[in-house]
Amino acid sequence: MSQNKQSDTTESLSVSVSHALNKNFKLSFDVVLPLTGITAISGPSGSGKTSLLRLIAGLLPLANNHSNAKVIYRGQTWQDASTHLACHKRKIGYVFQQANLFTHLTVKQNLIYAQKRAVNPPLIGLLQVCELLNITQLLKQKANRLSGGEAQRVALARMLLNSPELILMDEPLAALDDEHKQVILGYLKQIYQKFKIPIYYVTHSVSEISQIADYVVQLKQGKVINHGPAHVELNPILWRQKQKVSVLQASLQESLDKWHLYKLNLYGQTIYVNNSVKLEQNLTIRIRIPARDVSLLLTNATDSSILNQVKALITFIKPCNKYGQTLVGLNLQNNDKQTHMVAEITALSVERLKLMPGMQVWAQVKSVSVE
Amino acid sequence: MVEFSNADWQAIWLTFKLAAAVTFILLIICTPLAYWLNKTKSIFKGPLIALFALPLVLPPSVLGFYFLLAFAPNTWFSQAALALGFGQLAFSFTGLLIASLIYSLPFVLQPIYNAMQSLHTGSLDAAATLGAGPLDRFFTLVIPMIKPGLFTGAVLGFAHTLGEFGVVLMIGGNIPGETQLISVQIYEYVESLEYGKAHFLSGFMLIVSFIILWLVYKLQPSRVHE
Known part of the structure; x- marks a missing residue:
């Protein structure tokens, strides 16, 4: 929100970019996003939601000569014309559309992989997180033997064990059926309430936004067309739906x-x-x-x-x-x-x-x- | 009953020593090379891939001819080798090793490169977000994930070096204990019409090669859940 521009940089993430990812698609926006609550990033497919998230994570390859991207996290420059903090040095957690588990390892080994590389003090123990996400019975299984819902729960657990400071989620429910969507959405709410880590959540589902978002960012064709607190931004979106x-x-x-x-x-x-x-x-x-x-x-x-x-x-x-x-x-x-x-x-x-x-x-x- | 002569045993030992050394060194060279080739956007990528594939199509005699020229004592290549303490290259085991490395390189590189191409990049991205740096990811994820490719590369490299003949003949000559490999030894026997001895050594090669390949395919890690 524009009136928040002068607000404390320690609680915000500022992203500005003007970069053509290819001939037909240009990312172009300049926003300051809150680092509290759940921020929903919405928009039609191909509007740049995933690119925004990957830019924040440091996973978006930008040709250095034509790019103009700036990412400032709590006053610390992650990326600008001369800096690029590597993805593995940004203390973020990322949940992808696919679970992206390490398929040559067991579920437990996947979790330990994340736990060993955590920089911050642990948020939660291995057994507790397994209980929270109901995956204890899967620990000994090979990660490639899991169903979609199970794999995504393991991916959530793995991310939490890495104790991130900012959680990025790219349509984590996209590959799941409706029943599992509600279950995992419930876990997400619990995770936020339990750990109070800011979550950036990419989705094009209005019902998901209305259920969890505190802040809404709307993208269209690589541009941020609207952003603000959910209680301001959400209803106009909901009123455009068929079921108002x-x-x-x-x-x-x-x-x-x-x-x-x-x-x-x-x-x-x-x-x-x-x-x-x-x-x-x-x-x-x-x-x-x-x-x-x-x-x-x-x-x-x-x-x-x-x-x-x-x-x-x-x-x-x-x-x-x-x-x-x-x-x-x-x-x-x-x-x-x-x-x-x-x-x-x-x-x-x-x-x-x-x-x-x-x-x-x-x-x-x-x-x-x-x- | 014909038996292996001392020279035969020496040739067998030398052949396996060469094949093992070549396989080992090529695995160490080709794994990072394939990784780099896969990631790079350099304009040299195309030409380099073609260059590394050349030994697949060139007749061994062509390679052997160029090695012979390079191994001549007055070239910079030989001088460099001499300065580094490798001694004389032509008609030596070291020369044979260098030639074999180049000759067998595509057989090791290709399977590893192919395995890297089908590498699941999502897992690598996930590892990066969990705080794993590039080297960490290489050893904990890339290597385990390309295991079948490494295995195939090692077997092909080993088998191909065992069967080497043309290049050896051009640059190695026939020095017992230094460059006299099984294939050359058999050639010698045939030239001097000692068919009995040639039979014995050829039969040995046939059986050993068969057993190696058979074991290898039996032990190959399953690809079902890749």
């Missing part, structure tokens, strides 16, 4: 055990969610509201079974498809641009209620889920 949803940040106010509900604070208003997922105090909770599950009322209904009702200001009304559905932008807090959600209603409803931007309405939310 809004992701908002809330905090836990009270646990209503009797009703199996949590009472959340959503920008000063109240939202109830089911307590099936364990929530913790003092953590930002991400809730997900499908646009189709939001209906609008002109007055505060007191005779509805729907628990969740929030006051909002209409910010925009626009058709969202050719079947008469209309997308209504709703601001939950007058003075803040980051508190938007959307409702998907029929054009007829818009007509009947005479909805207009600037009007105050009540939004009934039929379903809310915690991410």
